[in-house]
Amino acid sequence: MEARTLFDKIWDSHVVRKVEGGPSVLYIDRHFIHEVTSPVAFLGLKTRGLKVFRPEQTTATPDHNVPTVNQHLSIKDELSRNQVEMLKRNCEEHGIVYHGLGTEGHGVVHIIGPEMGITQPGMTIVCGDSHTSTHGAFGAIAFGIGTSEVEMVLASQCIMQPKPKKMRITLNGKLKKAVTSKDIALYIISKISTSGGTGHFIEYAGTAIESLSMEGRMTLCNMSIESGARGGMIAPDETTFSYIKGRKFAPQGAEWDKTLAYWKTLKSDEGALFDTEYEFDAANIEPMITFGTNPGMGIGVTQNIPEGKELTGTDKTTYEKSLSYMGYKAGDKMAGKAIDFVFVGSCTNGRIEDFREFAAFVKGRKKADTVTAWLVPGSKAVENQIREEGLVEIFEAAGFELRQPGCSACLAMNDDKIPAGKYSVSTSNRNFEGRQGPGARTLLASPITAAAAAVTGKITDPRNLMD
Amino acid sequence: MAYDKFITIQSPAVPVAIENVDTDQIIPARFLKAVERKGFGDNLFRDWRYDKNNQPIAGFPLNNKKYSGKILVGGKNFGSGSSREHAAWAIYDYGFRVVVSSFFADIFKGNALNNGLLPVVVSSEFLEKIFSEIEKNPESQFEVDLEKQTFTILSSGESESFEINPYKKHCLANGLDDIDYLVDMQEQIAAFEQAK
Ligand code: SF4
Numbered sequence: 001m002e003a004r005t006l007f008d009k010i011w012d013s014h015v016v017r018k019v020e021g022g023p024s025v026l027y028i029d030r031h032f033i034h035e036v037t038s039p040v041a042f043l044g045l046k047t048r049g050l051k052v053f054r055p056e057q058t059t060a061t062p063d064h065n066v067p068t069v070n071q072h073l074s075i076k077d078e079l080s081r082n083q084v085e086m087l088k089r090n091c092e093e094h095g096i097v098y099h100g101l102g103t104e105g106h107g108v109v110h111i112i113g114p115e116m117g118i119t120q121p122g123m124t125i126v127c128g129d130s131h132t133s134t135h136g137a138f139g140a141i142a143f144g145i146g147t148s149e150v151e152m153v154l155a156s157q158c159i160m161q162p163k164p165k166k167m168r169i170t171l172n173g174k175l176k177k178a179v180t181s182k183d184i185a186l187y188i189i190s191k192i193s194t195s196g197g198t199g200h201f202i203e204y205a206g207t208a209i210e211s212l213s214m215e216g217r218m219t220l221c222n223m224s225i226e227s228g229a230r231g232g233m234i235a236p237d238e239t240t241f242s243y244i245k246g247r248k249f250a251p252q253g254a255e256w257d258k259t260l261a262y263w264k265t266l267k268s269d270e271g272a273l274f275d276t277e278y279e280f281d282a283a284n285i286e287p288m289i290t291f292g293t294n295p296g297m298g299i300g301v302t303q304n305i306p307e308g309k310e311l312t313g314t315d316k317t318t319y320e321k322s323l324s325y326m327g328y329k330a331g332d333k334m335a336g337k338a339i340d341f342v343f344v345g346s347c348t349n350g351r352i353e354d355f356r357e358f359a360a361f362v363k364g365r366k367k368a369d370t371v372t373a374w375l376v377p378g379s380k381a382v383e384n385q386i387r388e389e390g391l392v393e394i395f396e397a398a399g400f401e402l403r404q405p406g407c408s409a410c411l412a413m414n415d416d417k418i419p420a421g422k423y424s425v426s427t428s429n430r431n432f433e434g435r436q437g438p439g440a441r442t443l444l445a446s447p448i449t450a451a452a453a454a455v456t457g458k459i460t461d462p463r464n465l466m467d
Numbered sequence: 468m469a470y471d472k473f474i475t476i477q478s479p480a481v482p483v484a485i486e487n488v489d490t491d492q493i494i495p496a497r498f499l500k501a502v503e504r505k506g507f508g509d510n511l512f513r514d515w516r517y518d519k520n521n522q523p524i525a526g527f528p529l530n531n532k533k534y535s536g537k538i539l540v541g542g543k544n545f546g547s548g549s550s551r552e553h554a555a556w557a558i559y560d561y562g563f564r565v566v567v568s569s570f571f572a573d574i575f576k577g578n579a580l581n582n583g584l585l586p587v588v589v590s591s592e593f594l595e596k597i598f599s600e601i602e603k604n605p606e607s608q609f610e611v612d613l614e615k616q617t618f619t620i621l622s623s624g625e626s627e628s629f630e631i632n633p634y635k636k637h638c639l640a641n642g643l644d645d646i647d648y649l650v651d652m653q654e655q656i657a658a659f660e661q662a663k
Binding site for chain 1: 502578660
């Protein structure tokens with residue numbers, strides 16, 4: 001039999017029909033919805049007089065525009081409240097499980113899915129949010145869709161998709177101190193650019209990838225979309241299986257053994273062909289920081305902003321526009337630049353491991369007076385774990401305060417907005433103009449690099465403060 | 468969502484000669500709180516169009532009266548970032564029917580096609596020609612022929628063909644969407660579930 005990639009295996013087994021000269025009708029195993037991209041889809045169903053086809057395969061939670069303080073109170077912002085209430089009503093009407101604010105299962109969609117064991121290897125998973133790619137960490141095909149497609153899934157449990165090309169990114173070698181999967185992601189995007197992955201689905205492979213925890217793998221797959229790729233995935237292995245085992249929706253008993261046997265077949269065959277391949281050496285990666293207005297504009301924290309002398313035409317004007325938005329000059333050294341805000345959270349770095357790393361760094365230190373810090377857990381479960389493990393005490397002793405779960409300053413739809421002109425070191429995924437609030441200037445980094453900035457008030461190489 | 472059938476368009480074009488135009492610029496997140504698909508055109512490119520006192524920013528092409536038409540021309544890697552379909556809605560609602568660039572982000576492209584907005588990919592050289600044609604004469608007319616799959620600068624007759632998959636072409640030309648197609652397949656989908 002022809003050697004196939006992991007992606008082929010999962011994709012091919014989910015094609016219900018191939019439309020002649022067109023896309024495939026792809027069956028979707030798991031669907032996540034949130035308050036922002038679903039209301040118009042439900043409205044569409046209503047207009048057509050349709051019911052949700054397979055309500056038990058959709059999971060809902062409000063995350064994008066919820067407040068991260070006082071969640072027990074009614075949401076103040078009328079439009080946000082309306083969206084959240086509408087999601088709840090739509091779920092009730094159609095029999096979809098809804099994890100409301102303050103409940104055990106609440107959190108950012110891409111955090112709660114894996115936590116509950118809903119996300120599993122071999123599945124097709126979609127959500128009206130581009131960072132659905134996160135779930136690919138489990139060896140699933142997971143990608144973001146638009147609202148029309150949300151409506152398709154609700155109506156038929158299928159969407160129409162052309163099959164993307166396949167890319168493999170191999171990272172071998174050993175990661176250096178203070179280098180995390182966030183740094184790997186920013187490094188790769190800085191090398192292949194924000195459009196380098198377009199049209200492709202990425203498989204990450206190599207010894208450095210295998211050494212990552214599930215949390216680390218999720219961070220990496222999460223950022224795949226920032227290279228333009230539809231998604232990223234990692235072949236499931238023992239790390240994956242032991243993460244899933246025992247979770248609420250994981251297969252149990254005899255079912256577990258049977259499923260596990262199938263999961264173990266999920267890897268690219270020897271000799272399988274990829275349309276595009278890249279290989280990088282883990283030892284070349286430093287803690288990263290971005291200096292511009294897209295996630296591809298990242299450098300090692302010790303480096304200077306590139307001069308961009310080779311650029312011409314719109315490339316050049318776009319680069320200059322970006323630096324002028326950031327208030328930086330080509331050639332500037334990043335280390336030592338003052339910052340105003342630190343945001344730790346989002347579906348990229350809002351998991352327990354991220355807060356552990358942040359806590360380990362700030363323990364025994366103090367937050368800089370000039371810095372406002374928002375620590376926002378990705379889910380209620382993460383928040384609970386932070387409390388149980390005693391991390392809250394470490395945060396508080398260092399002058400930090402823990403908020404409640406949600407997307408928060410990742411996209412600033414709620415009140416957590418960075419003021420115009422202020423600099424924010426953020427563990428989220430996008431540094432676009434205005435992403436964290438109109439005029440906000442975002443510097444993407446790992447939780448460790450964010451911690452170093454939070455205690456010094458400036459961009460700092462975290463290794464200088466570690467033994 | 469039903470939309471108008473796509474017929475051949477002749478129109479001047481509006482240039483946004485910026486690369487990596489991301490969906491946060493097309494429609495900032497704070498305008499995503501609606502629960503209906505209405506009025507997004509008003510906030511298209513909001514933060515590039517208006518300053519913080521809600522005054523139009525003179526330099527931005529959408530505020531420049533000399534530019535008009537149903538065709539938006541953007542720099543390469545147009546529509547990167549989030550999956551928000553509101554970006555396609557905003558462009559459509561503003562009155563555009565075609566977006567031209569040398570490169571589109573995947574999700575944006577799919578969203579556009581699902582909403583009657585035609586993404587036209589041209590070569591970077593041709594894109595430069597379009598930009599300089601508009602600069603020379605903002606009223607210059609362009610033709611987008613879906614049937615023939617061509618984009619033409621009418622003043623010079625220079626033309627480039629673009630790709631679109633036959634299924635999507637059929638949908639656009641007839642104002643059809645995928646949901647009807649899938650709903651008709653429900654029985655087959657149920658059989659697929661059984662066999663799985
Ligand atoms: S945390 Fe940010 S990227 Fe993740 S789902 Fe929320 S808004 Fe999207």
